[in-house]
Structure formats: structure tokens, C-alpha cells
Amino acid sequence: MEQSYFEVLRPGINSTFQDKGRFGVQYMGLAPGGAMDYQSFLLSNRLLNNDKNSGALEFAYQGPLLKLIKGKTKEPYRTYDLNEGDQLDVLATKASAYGYLSIEGGFKLDKFCGSVSSQPRAFIGPNDGKKIELKDKILIFKNSTTKENKIIRNIKFEEKKIFSVLPGPQFHYFSTASKKQFFSTPYLITKQTDRMGMRVIGKSLENLVNSNIPSEGIIKGAIQVPGDGNPIILLSDHPTTGGYPKVGSIISADYDDLIQQNANREIYFQLVTLEAAEQRFTAYMEKIKKRITNIEIV
Amino acid sequence: MIKKITNISDQGIICDFGEEVNKDINKKVISLFNYLKEKSNNDEIKGIYNIIPSYNKLVVHFDLEKNNSHKIKEIISSIDLKKLTTSQSGKAWTIPVCYDDEFALDLENLTKSLKLSKEEIIKTHLETEFYVYMIGFMPGHPYMGDLDKKLFTSRLQSPRVQVPIGSVAIAEKFCIIYPYLSPGGWNIIGRTSVKLFDTKNLTNPCLFSPGDTIKFKKVNKSELK
Numbered sequence: 001m002e003q004s005y006f007e008v009l010r011p012g013i014n015s016t017f018q019d020k021g022r023f024g025v026q027y028m029g030l031a032p033g034g035a036m037d038y039q040s041f042l043l044s045n046r047l048l049n050n051d052k053n054s055g056a057l058e059f060a061y062q063g064p065l066l067k068l069i070k071g072k073t074k075e076p077y078r079t080y081d082l083n084e085g086d087q088l089d090v091l092a093t094k095a096s097a098y099g100y101l102s103i104e105g106g107f108k109l110d111k112f113c114g115s116v117s118s119q120p121r122a123f124i125g126p127n128d129g130k131k132i133e134l135k136d137k138i139l140i141f142k143n144s145t146t147k148e149n150k151i152i153r154n155i156k157f158e159e160k161k162i163f164s165v166l167p168g169p170q171f172h173y174f175s176t177a178s179k180k181q182f183f184s185t186p187y188l189i190t191k192q193t194d195r196m197g198m199r200v201i202g203k204s205l206e207n208l209v210n211s212n213i214p215s216e217g218i219i220k221g222a223i224q225v226p227g228d229g230n231p232i233i234l235l236s237d238h239p240t241t242g243g244y245p246k247v248g249s250i251i252s253a254d255y256d257d258l259i260q261q262n263a264n265r266e267i268y269f270q271l272v273t274l275e276a277a278e279q280r281f282t283a284y285m286e287k288i289k290k291r292i293t294n295i296e297i298v
Numbered sequence: 299m300i301k302k303i304t305n306i307s308d309q310g311i312i313c314d315f316g317e318e319v320n321k322d323i324n325k326k327v328i329s330l331f332n333y334l335k336e337k338s339n340n341d342e343i344k345g346i347y348n349i350i351p352s353y354n355k356l357v358v359h360f361d362l363e364k365n366n367s368h369k370i371k372e373i374i375s376s377i378d379l380k381k382l383t384t385s386q387s388g389k390a391w392t393i394p395v396c397y398d399d400e401f402a403l404d405l406e407n408l409t410k411s412l413k414l415s416k417e418e419i420i421k422t423h424l425e426t427e428f429y430v431y432m433i434g435f436m437p438g439h440p441y442m443g444d445l446d447k448k449l450f451t452s453r454l455q456s457p458r459v460q461v462p463i464g465s466v467a468i469a470e471k472f473c474i475i476y477p478y479l480s481p482g483g484w485n486i487i488g489r490t491s492v493k494l495f496d497t498k499n500l501t502n503p504c505l506f507s508p509g510d511t512i513k514f515k516k517v518n519k520s521e522l523k
Contacts, residue, residue, distance in 0.1 A: 217350030217357030
């Protein structure tokens with residue numbers, strides 16, 4: 001049997017392969033990376049009965065145009081049959097930012113340190129970590145053997161306004177008055193946002209101690225505040241260590257929703273306790289499980 | 299010793315070994331890192347995503363589905379750091395550097411701010427035995443110290459948009475090597491062609507480890523690969 005593949009007719013703006021991420025290697029300076037929206041990534045594999053960590057094609061804003069393939073997709077969160085020569089056109093993520101394309105049996109990708117996640121800046125990932133380019137050949141493992149298509153109904157992206165924050169290691173560096181503002185006034189998501197970080201603009205945070213600290217380890221979701229007082233939320237491809245104080249971190253249950261907010265939206269931050277964050281995480285995982293249980297045949 | 303353990307996320311804690319940056323404290327951090335890494339590899343501690351040592355902090359990132367802050371803090375608090383082995387000495391490396399003007403982009407300016415000649419700066423840099431405190435920021439990127447006091451300097455007022463690969467640079471009491479093209483605000487004094495991170499090496503892609511020692515060797519431009 002000949003190797004099946006997709007030919008890239010339009011790469012899209014930010015199309016890379018991602019899985020859950022690359023773990024156990026951050027001490028070497030390697031960021032975990034991984035799908036920005038874990039829930040959507042997982043659902044895309046579960047719809048196809050794939051391994052839950054099978055590499056998916058992540059796209060942002062404008063998606064790719066791939067040839068094998070059939071028709072324009074009308075709705076997300078479902079599977080489609082494709083025949084040779086068909087084209088699959090992932091037009092755009094309008095309400096959200098990131099989307100995922102998975103293939104039954106998975107894409108044929110080389111792993112590095114246990115993951116296919118691409119980090120273009122460090123040449124890490126399949127095809128030296130490059131973003132998907134025009135005329136690339138994307139190999140797939142097998143032709144489909146499944147007869148029926150599947151769907152998850154009733155998933156709709158909403159503009160989420162309020163994001164919960166846990167206090168960070170340098171929470172006490174910032175003045176009470178400016179923290180009060182941080183947790184009560186709106187912040188605008190700027191266009192200076194990518195897989196590495198999200199810059200937001202609003203009332204600046206006043207640092208009373210020091211705006212530089214000896215570099216220390218970072219986890220995605222951390223909100224670092226450089227000398228200018230404007231927060232940067234560190235995302236999946238964050239530098240592994242950083243020397244700016246961190247006022248807090250976005251709770252894990254809110255992370256997927258945060259990265260799906262487009263530039264120019266206004267958001268609010270709300271301080272929560274660790275117990276609340278942990279409860280919210282349990283609820284978040286339950287919601288994903290429920291959605292997987294609700295996968296039905298079209 | 300650990301002064302406090304706090305949350306850096308709902309899936310991560312940070313062990314604070316104090317404010318000071320020195321080798322003794324860093325060696326404690328690395329010994330705890332090695333210990334926890336082994337426990338995680340043996341699955342004696344569940345759900346560890348990453349353990350990240352730095353100068354005087356250790357971050358543990360875990361999967362909240364499999365573990366939690368309370369349990370991880372309890373495990374770390376019960377460890378007697380004095381009993382952990384710190385004797386493992388790191389590897390000793392000699393790294394070739396070319397200090398030619400075309401690579402040493404800030405050497406000229408440093409002669410003015412440090413009131414030393416180029417030769418004195420280079421000589422002092424060559425005489426120092428550096429200790430790798432941590433690898434961070436980008437893959438393979440080492441943070442080394444300590445510089446001779448004569449070379450202590452602040453970062454550039456305005457960082458470069460793009461620093462050439464292999465640039466050897468100094469700031470405060472530290473020395474770094476840029477493994478990739480990146481923005482950067484450190485003072486560049488030379489260039490090396492040594493590959494710090496090799497994705498073709500699947501077992502050990504990162505050249506240096508925390509605790510290694512490094513001496514620089516002056517070479518001509520033609521000797522850079």
C-alpha cells in the first residue's frame with residue numbers, strides 16, 4: 001500500500017504539531033510545550049479512538065488547507081471521511097484562537113524526548129520544529145477503517161471574562177493598592193501574544209521590593225511582572241526559567257479558556273485559594289470526561 | 299537549607315533556599331533535584347512533570363490528577379537534606395572562545411566602563427574556573443559563575459533584538475553562552491562554536507549539567523568550527 005499523506009496547499013498562520021508536551025526535561029532548558037488547549041486536543045483524539053497523547057495538528061486563527069480530502073468542514077468537534085484527492089479547508093478560528101486536527105491512527109511523526117511538540121525557535125520537533133509550510137507532505141499512519149463518523153454536540157466557545165489567579169511566590173513584592181486594582185479592573189489582551197506568552201495591559205502593578213530576581217523555574221500560567229509593571233502571562237512555550245517576580249498564576253482549570261481568548265478582549269483577574277483552585281481542577285477534568293462519554297455516532 | 303515551600307501554581311511548588319547565590323546553596327538544590335528525580339523515575343513519587351533547579355530555588359511541577367501540593371510539600375519537608383549526597387562532582391570542560399572584535403561586540407565598551415584593557419578582561423575571563431549553576435531560559439543555555447570582581451558589570455541599557463548563536467556574554471557575576479538566536483541584554487565578549495544542545499543526540503542532548511566546571515581557551519577565528 002502506498003503511503004498516504006496530506007499535501008499542504010496553505011499552511012495557515014501558526015500550524016505546528018503538538019501533543020500533551022515534553023516532560024522531565026525542563027532542567028535542560030527545554031520548555032514543556034504541548035497543545036495550548038489541552039481539552040480540545042484530547043477531544044480531537046478521543047473522537048477517533050486514538051491514543052490520548054497522539055500528535056495533532058494545532059492551528060491558530062487561520063488554519064491550513066490540506067489535500068487528500070473532501071469538502072469544507074461545517075462544524076468542529078466531529079469526524080469526517082476523506083477520500084483521495086479531497087481537500088480539507090480549515091478556514092479560521094473566529095470565536096477562539098487555537099484548533100486541532102487529528103487523524104484516525106495518528107500522524108506519522110518523529111518524537112524528541114518523548115514528544116512530537118514543535119518549538120520552532122529551538123528547532124525542536126518534527127521537520128526540525130518548523131511550522132507547517134507550503135507543499136509539506138504530512139504522512140499518516142493508516143487509512144481509515146471506521147465506518148461511522150462521531151460528534152460531540154453542544155460545545156460552544158464563550159467569551160470568558162473572569163480568570164482565577166493563585167498568589168505567586170513574589171505576591172508580597174507588590175503594593176496592596178496596585179494588587180487591589182489588579183483584581184478589580186479590566187485588562188486588555190494585546191496582540192503581543194503567542195505560544196510563549198500573553199501580554200495584557202491595564203493598571204500597572206507597583207513593585208516595592210525588586211523587579212529582578214535570580215532566575216527561577218517557571219510553570220505555564222505564571223503571571224510575571226517586569227519593571228514596567230505590565231503583566232505577562234507565561235504560556236506553554238515559556239522560557240524554562242525567568243528573572244521577573246511573579247504576582248500569581250492562572251489556575252489550571254482556566255488555562256484552556258484563557259489561551260482561547262482573542263486579542264483586544266477585556267478580562268478580569270480574581271484571587272482564589274489553593275483549595276478552590278484544586279476543586280475547580282477536579283470539576284474541569286470531570287467536564288472533559290463527561291464530554292468524552294457523550295461522544296455519539298453522527 | 300529550605301527556608302520555605304510555597305505554591306507557584308496549583309500544579310507546582312517552589313522550594314526556597316534563601317536569597318543568596320553561591321555554590322554551596324546551589325549544590326544543595328542540585329542534590330535535592332537528583333534525589334527527587336530518582337524517586338520520580340522509580341515512580342515512588344507519582345505524576346511529576348518536571349523538576350527545575352535554579353541558583354537557589356527548586357520548582358516541582360506535577361499532574362494534579364495524580365498528586366497535589368500538600369503531599370509533595372510533605373515529602374520534601376520529610377527529607378533530611380544533610381543526608382543527601384552532594385559529593386558527585388560535575389564534568390570539567392574546556393571551551394574554545396574567539397575574542398576577536400567582530401565577535402566581542404561589547405568588549406570595547408567594557409574597557410571604558412570597567413577601566414580595564416581588552417587584554418586584561420580576556421586574561422581575567424580565561425583565568426576563571428566557572429561553575430555551572432543552572433541550565434535555563436532556552437535549551438542548553440548555561441548560567442555560570444562566579445566572575446572575578448573586576449569584571450562585574452550591569453546588563454545593557456537596551457537589549458539586542460538578536461544575539462548571534464554561540465555568543466559568550468557577561469553580566470553581574472555571571473557568564474552565559476547563547477545557544478540559539480535570541481534577544482539578549484548581556485555584554486558579549488566572544489564567540490564559541492561549541493554546540494550546547496544537540497537534538498540529534500537522543501540520550502543526552504544537553505552538553506552541560508549543573509555542577510560542571512568550565513574553563514575557556516582562547517582560539518583564533520579559524521579554529522572556530
